[in-house]
Amino acid sequence: MLSAEVIAIGSELLTPDKTDTNSLWLTRELNNIGIEVMLKTVVGDDGARLEEAVSDALRRSDIVITTGGLGPTEDDITRQFTANAIGRKLVYHDDIEAHLRERFKAWGREMPEINKRQAYVIDGADILPNPNGSAVGMMAEIDGKILAILPGPPRENQAMFTAHVFPKLKAVAGEVYVRRRILRVSGLGESAVDEIAAPIYTSYKDVQTSVLFNKSEVEIHVAARSDNADVSKATADKLADELAAALGKAVFSTDGETMEQVVGSQLKQRGETLSVAESCTGGLIGQRLTDVPGSSAYFMEGAITYSNEAKMRTLGLSAEILEQHGAVSAECAEAMAAGMRKYAGTDHAISITGIAGPDGGSDEKPVGTVFIGYAGATVVKSAKLVLPGDRYLIRWRSSQAALDYLRRQLK
Amino acid sequence: MLSAEVIAIGSELLTPDKTDTNSLWLTRELNNIGIEVMLKTVVGDDGARLEEAVSDALRRSDIVITTGGLGPTEDDITRQFTANAIGRKLVYHDDIEAHLRERFKAWGREMPEINKRQAYVIDGADILPNPNGSAVGMMAEIDGKILAILPGPPRENQAMFTAHVFPKLKAVAGEVYVRRRILRVSGLGESAVDEIAAPIYTSYKDVQTSVLFNKSEVEIHVAARSDNADVSKATADKLADELAAALGKAVFSTDGETMEQVVGSQLKQRGETLSVAESCTGGLIGQRLTDVPGSSAYFMEGAITYSNEAKMRTLGLSAEILEQHGAVSAECAEAMAAGMRKYAGTDHAISITGIAGPDGGSDEKPVGTVFIGYAGATVVKSAKLVLPGDRYLIRWRSSQAALDYLRRQLK
Numbered sequence: 123m124l125s126a127e128v129i130a131i132g133s134e135l136l137t138p139d140k141t142d143t144n145s146l147w148l149t150r151e152l153n154n155i156g157i158e159v160m161l162k163t164v165v166g167d168d169g170a171r172l173e174e175a176v177s178d179a180l181r182r183s184d185i186v187i188t189t190g191g192l193g194p195t196e197d198d199i200t201r202q203f204t205a206n207a208i209g210r211k212l213v214y215h216d217d218i219e220a221h222l223r224e225r226f227k228a229w230g231r232e233m234p235e236i237n238k239r240q241a242y243v244i245d246g247a248d249i250l251p252n253p254n255g256s257a258v259g260m261m262a263e264i265d266g267k268i269l270a271i272l273p274g275p276p277r278e279n280q281a282m283f284t285a286h287v288f289p290k291l292k293a294v295a296g297e298v299y300v301r302r303r304i305l306r307v308s309g310l311g312e313s314a315v316d317e318i319a320a321p322i323y324t325s326y327k328d329v330q331t332s333v334l335f336n337k338s339e340v341e342i343h344v345a346a347r348s349d350n351a352d353v354s355k356a357t358a359d360k361l362a363d364e365l366a367a368a369l370g371k372a373v374f375s376t377d378g379e380t381m382e383q384v385v386g387s388q389l390k391q392r393g394e395t396l397s398v399a400e401s402c403t404g405g406l407i408g409q410r411l412t413d414v415p416g417s418s419a420y421f422m423e424g425a426i427t428y429s430n431e432a433k434m435r436t437l438g439l440s441a442e443i444l445e446q447h448g449a450v451s452a453e454c455a456e457a458m459a460a461g462m463r464k465y466a467g468t469d470h471a472i473s474i475t476g477i478a479g480p481d482g483g484s485d486e487k488p489v490g491t492v493f494i495g496y497a498g499a500t501v502v503k504s505a506k507l508v509l510p511g512d513r514y515l516i517r518w519r520s521s522q523a524a525l526d527y528l529r530r531q532l533k
Numbered sequence: 534m535l536s537a538e539v540i541a542i543g544s545e546l547l548t549p550d551k552t553d554t555n556s557l558w559l560t561r562e563l564n565n566i567g568i569e570v571m572l573k574t575v576v577g578d579d580g581a582r583l584e585e586a587v588s589d590a591l592r593r594s595d596i597v598i599t600t601g602g603l604g605p606t607e608d609d610i611t612r613q614f615t616a617n618a619i620g621r622k623l624v625y626h627d628d629i630e631a632h633l634r635e636r637f638k639a640w641g642r643e644m645p646e647i648n649k650r651q652a653y654v655i656d657g658a659d660i661l662p663n664p665n666g667s668a669v670g671m672m673a674e675i676d677g678k679i680l681a682i683l684p685g686p687p688r689e690n691q692a693m694f695t696a697h698v699f700p701k702l703k704a705v706a707g708e709v710y711v712r713r714r715i716l717r718v719s720g721l722g723e724s725a726v727d728e729i730a731a732p733i734y735t736s737y738k739d740v741q742t743s744v745l746f747n748k749s750e751v752e753i754h755v756a757a758r759s760d761n762a763d764v765s766k767a768t769a770d771k772l773a774d775e776l777a778a779a780l781g782k783a784v785f786s787t788d789g790e791t792m793e794q795v796v797g798s799q800l801k802q803r804g805e806t807l808s809v810a811e812s813c814t815g816g817l818i819g820q821r822l823t824d825v826p827g828s829s830a831y832f833m834e835g836a837i838t839y840s841n842e843a844k845m846r847t848l849g850l851s852a853e854i855l856e857q858h859g860a861v862s863a864e865c866a867e868a869m870a871a872g873m874r875k876y877a878g879t880d881h882a883i884s885i886t887g888i889a890g891p892d893g894g895s896d897e898k899p900v901g902t903v904f905i906g907y908a909g910a911t912v913v914k915s916a917k918l919v920l921p922g923d924r925y926l927i928r929w930r931s932s933q934a935a936l937d938y939l940r941r942q943l944k
Contacts (some may be wrong), residue, residue, distance in 0.1 A: 415924060426823075
């Protein structure tokens with residue numbers, strides 16, 4: 123099996139505020155074609171250390187991928203010190219400069235002179251065009267090893283890896299087929315999932331399975347590997363199916379789809395429409411639903427009724443409900459959903475009202491108290507949640523629970 | 534200034550599903566006492582690579598901290614290969630074994646024989662007791678460099694670092710005070726910012742400055758360091774002020790606040806209210822605004838008018854505007870903002886309508902065409918944007934531009 127190393131470059135990645143996420147994505151891509159990542163390095167804008175990191179990596183491993191440090195500023199040292207590491211010169215490419223000037227023109231701007239730095243390329247390296255940014259990437263073979271140099275922004279990095287580096291590595295890696303399945307589970311904790319899942323997956327000796335907890339859900343990752351694509355696929359699918367059957371309706375996705383994708387597909391299939399009324403989530407459900415391309419086919423409208431006036435005006439809530447039960451109550455959640463459904467004229471409506479914190483909690487309704495509501499043609503209902511976490515997590519988990527509530531209605 | 538490296542050990546950290554978080558926490562702790570982290574390595578359960586990583590790190594940097602690989606199983610190779618790296622032997626400590634047996638007894642269990650491995654310690658190293666687990670840590674001085682070896686679980690790692698490693702490092706680092714400032718800039722690209730900023734920050738020799746590009750903004754990070762807290766503060770503040778003055782109103786934040794925090798503070802100060810009408814962003818602006826605790830003081834309401842019917846019903850758009858100019862037009866954006874302001878009765882309203890893609894673009898209005906609108910007491914206006922990127926980025930950048938548009942009105 124081929125070995126790889128990833129080197130993430132940039133002093134910002136050595137601060138406590140930033141973390142390198144490219145290497146996770148790259149690791150998955152590499153694993154998918156049977157290449158194992160043996161080491162990762164994060165190095166700052168420090169030429170000597172970068173040069174050493176690259177030459178050490180090329181000595182130890184078959185494939186080395188660097189990310190970042192290709193911008194136009196003085197901090198962007200990757201071009202120079204990767205060249206040093208492999209003992210080659212940088213060469214200026216007039217055509218890259220000309221192309222850059224054109225792109226800046228298309229963006230309605232003059233190219234700043236410092237961007238000329240981005241026209242230097244390692245002598246003899248393949249130039250990897252960047253559809254999403256100004257930095258070109260590079261790929262070179264050195265004594266049978268492969269060095270790929272990619273920019274840091276994930277959108278650029280991933281597009282360029284997929285278009286140019288992946289095909290090359292796939293050819294080198296040969297016949298290794300990895301079939302991956304991701305099951306997503308909502309409404310069950312990590313240990314509860316593992317108690318059900320472990321007896322099943324431990325009996326598959328050649329499949330790598332891991333149970334992970336995300337911010338609002340448990341994921342089961344299954345990866346079967348062999349030199350035969352059909353065998354990998356059959357093995358992974360069999361295990362995934364067994365796990366899905368054992369976990370039942372708590373499994374909302376059997377191939378990695380997000381909750382908003384799953385709900386969207388259900389609505390699309392049924393040819394039905396949805397509206398949402400949000401209080402404490404402030405637009406998060408709408409944002410998630412519309413993150414899915416084509417969501418305009420089923421998502422019609424949302425009301426972010428943050429103030430009580432808005433709840434009354436758009437959703438038709440009575441002052442009595444708000445006075446008697448408060449804005450954070452089952453009654454309010456149900457009236458919000460029913461009012462939204464009526465206002466927007468959709469088949470379904472969901473609602474959320476709650477206390478996301480850090481302030482606003484009480485003994486009776488502590489921070490994390492959230493009501494989700496659903497209204498359909500024949501039913502209006504709600505559920506109470508008491509969610510752990512900070513403001514961000516409470517809002518996220520609320521949105522996930524409300525979408526899951528809808529999913530279970532549609533099922 | 535002292536330099537440090539962190540080495541995270543464990544094959545699970547090289548899978549796409551796990552990420553090393555210890556190093557972020559350690560970096561913050563080290564930075565706070567003026568120690569700079571120069572490099573991070575993640576290495577699997579691979580003895581040769583670990584040994585090399587440790588000896589390379591000790592050659593390059595003053596302080597090396599390893600995390601993980603101290604468990605009782607065969608995979609836990611840190612004890613053996615850190616010892617190899619510094620050319621020392623492992624010594625068996627009966628007292629550690631005895632202590633472990635007692636702890637297991639207290640947990641109501643017999644100590645498994647494999648836990649005896651945890652009684653081996655590098656010859657001459659200080660033993661760091663672990664209040665939260667079975668693995669002891671170690672700390673050794675090698676030719677004036679410090680090597681600290683800590684277990685992986687954050688609860689164990691952090692407790693042991695705080696109790697034993699931090700005091701030692703603080704004594705070595707002496708009086709070092711770091712003052713950090715973060716400026717955020719919108720409406721200017723990375724190169725344009727750097728052309729203005731570089732002549733200023735490069736004249737501050739002792740301040741570390743970096744210019745970073747985020748998904749919709751440029752950040753300038755400033756870190757001044759000295760043996761006097763007042764000097765660090767004065768230096769960082771002076772540089773930050775000079776940069777802010779040179780960059781003018783493009784600087785929206787001088788101490789790391791997000792755009793939604795900045796706009797929220799402005800509104801709060803003025804005692805004014807806001808509503809939003811979103812089409813292609815689908816709730817993203819509302820979600821961002823309400824991400825700020827206390828936003829209910831100024832954010833009243835949002836309308837996610839995804840369908841044309843919703844635009845007409847809630848925002849009072851005329852069929853003529855939609856027919857003549859289309860939903861993606863300056864006229865529509867202005868009518869949305871004005872309609873929202875009237876509907877919600879707020880002081881200000883902003884709106885977004887555009888084509889986030891991947892579908893829906895045309896020659897005249899390609900994907901990325903977005904109109905943002907603003908309505909206030911005396912003015913209704915709009916701006917056209919043509920944004921690069923995919924659906925996610927176009928939506929994010931639209932929301933940032935709309936909030937920035939509001940900020941500039943309030944300024």
